[in-house]
Amino acid sequence: MINKGCRWSNWSGIEKAKPRTVLYPVHIEEVVEAVQMCRREGRKLRVVGSGHSFTALVTTDDIMMSLDNMQGVLETNPAALTATVWAGTKLKALGELLHTEGLAQENLGDIDMQSIAGAISTGTHGTGLSFGNISTQVIGITVVTGTGEVLDVTEQSHPDLFKGLQISLGALGIIVQVKLRLRPAYRLRYESSRVPIEECLKRMPDLMVSHRNFEFYWFPYAEPCQLKTMDETEEPETHRGIGGYVSDVLLENAAFGVLSKLSKWIPGMSAPVSRLCAALVPTGGRVGHSHKVYATTRLVRFNEMEYNLPAEQMANVIREMREAMAHGKYRVHFPVECRFAKGDDIWLSPAYGRDSAYIAVHMYKGMPHERYFADMESIFLKYGGRPHWGKLHNLTAERLRDAYPMWESFHELRRRLDPDGIFLNPYLIRIFGQ
The missing domain is CATH 3.40.462.10 (FAD-linked oxidases, C-terminal domain)
Incomplete structure (x- = not known):
């Protein structure tokens, strides 16, 4: 499905955009086709979830992609306490779907309207010193890179790429599936x-x-x-x-x-x-x-x-x-x-x-x-x-570089996976400094 000339705003209304085109892929192949088209035509592409970030993270006047048609649980393994889900799945629906299988995420934040990909890409978290942010519950990611390649990534198969993808701001590729480590419902x-x-x-x-x-x-x-x-x-x-x-x-x-x-x-x-x-x-x-x-x-x-x-x-x-x-x-x-x-x-x-x-x-x-x-x-x-990557701040690359020990490693990875800068927008250029 394609929607042309629409208007978009985030939840609070502080960010607005009028993208040229909004894409609603149903299959991974359609995501790949969109990326390949962007490479051929020199276009930019940003993926939007539920708009619960307050920054201009997804704002674009070019191509916006929504994964709202790629929702649901693909596979559960109650014995291994894992599930693989479509990246567009909203946390509220995910909680209900997992509960029917006797499973649950170990911790969540106090908002459940985000998509699972949006939540992990921005470092969404709950509270509790025994628990990391939601990204720490991820054990596998399927991503379409800026070259149109589809990669199945785990910490064992691609250690560096996995650590970059767990919180990536949508700059390394389009996450289409997520595998989660779970626990019995409680x-x-x-x-x-x-x-x-x-x-x-x-x-x-x-x-x-x-x-x-x-x-x-x-x-x-x-x-x-x-x-x-x-x-x-x-x-x-x-x-x-x-x-x-x-x-x-x-x-x-x-x-x-x-x-x-x-x-x-x-x-x-x-x-x-x-x-x-x-x-x-x-x-x-x-x-x-x-x-x-x-x-x-x-x-x-x-x-x-x-x-x-x-x-x-x-x-x-x-x-x-x-x-x-x-x-x-x-x-x-x-x-x-x-x-x-x-x-x-x-x-x-x-x-x-x-x-x-x-x-x-x-x-x-x-x-x-x-x-x-x-x-x-x-x-x-x-x-x-x-x-927090989804919340307002005034920092640019110079200050952020000093705060993150693996900053340069992330950007080396970004340049390799998205050599044409398809996934960059003005906000990312400001905070990345490139």
């Missing part, structure tokens, strides 16, 4: 509580190791923060029913949406709104299947910056951020999200070589975010921060 008990931010920071070293998954949200200009923990359990699933869904999802998002619009219309209300939201943090818990408990419904749209930092620096960074906010008078009411991840050896992973903390700052869609994000970014960089 249930989680989720608990939410409200504590002062300083108490949270003091308890943080214990909370990080005493819970399977631990994260917290703290609110600018407020003392209370929200603690979230998840632990495996044999308890039966909690059934919320339609009333619980309306209360927990629809009403909560609607109320926050109204408060967000108020903050946009009257910026001086941002601090009082933040304090009100902190005071209303929900307490309590529920039990559910893992893929359902991880996911959070987000109906209020925003823009986001997220940085990876050495895990041991989390408290220092937050205290410095709070001090900056006390003097900066930023018009922000969205909470700051704080999570953790195990270090890895993936070449472009923000968690490369270190157990990590992730800190994400948000601004309601349509409200100015530039000064707030830039000032927080300067703090993150002071402590060795690396940006």
Whole structure:
């Protein structure tokens, strides 16, 4: 299927494009044909997932490709605890499909709308110091390179290529299939509580190791923060029913949406709104299947910056951020999200070589975010921060090269697999410096 002259925007609306053509391949052969056509005609091609990245990662005025017609599970092996899936498969659907086979991913983030290829290509992660980002769950990748070659890649067959492809920003080729390492399906008990931010920071070293998954949200200009923990359990699933869904999802998002619009219309209300939201943090818990408990419904749209930092620096960074906010008078009411991840050896992973903390700052869609994000970014960089590839940042190749030990190795690989630069766009040229 081909769609000509369409308009595209990402989830928050901050990135827009009018590609000349949008392709919807159904088979790998059609992906190969598209790449070969780009080589012959000197065209550029970017692959789009669900548009949940905030950067211009896929923005193009030439050819855009969607893998929405290449979704589903190709093969499961319950004995080996693996599954091979089409790259366009959305995480929400994937969770359900795996669950019917008695399988599950070991960890996920709190958004499940992304495609599996988009999630791994940008380093999407959940929380928990025992778990790496979603890319660490990948054990095999089928990719169409910039020369039209189809490669089946594993760490054993192509060690360097595999480490490059696990997080590649779509710059090494078009991922068409992914093989995942899984585990038996499991249930989680989720608990939410409200504590002062300083108490949270003091308890943080214990909370990080005493819970399977631990994260917290703290609110600018407020003392209370929200603690979230998840632990495996044999308890039966909690059934919320339609009333619980309306209360927990629809009403909560609607109320926050109204408060967000108020903050946009009257910026001086941002601090009082933040304090009100902190005071209303929900307490309590529920039990559910893992893929359902991880996911959070987000109906209020925003823009986001997220940085990876050495895990041991989390408290220092937050205290410095709070001090900056006390003097900066930023018009922000969205909470700051704080999570953790195990270090890895993936070449472009923000968690490369270190157990990590992730800190994400948000601004309601349509409200100015530039000064707030830039000032927080300067703090993150002071402590060795690396940006999440799907979130806003201001870095270019010079700074990024110093942050990633395998930076040059990745680009040697990119030049070999995409010699004509088919997969480059202006944003990638800016951050790659070539």
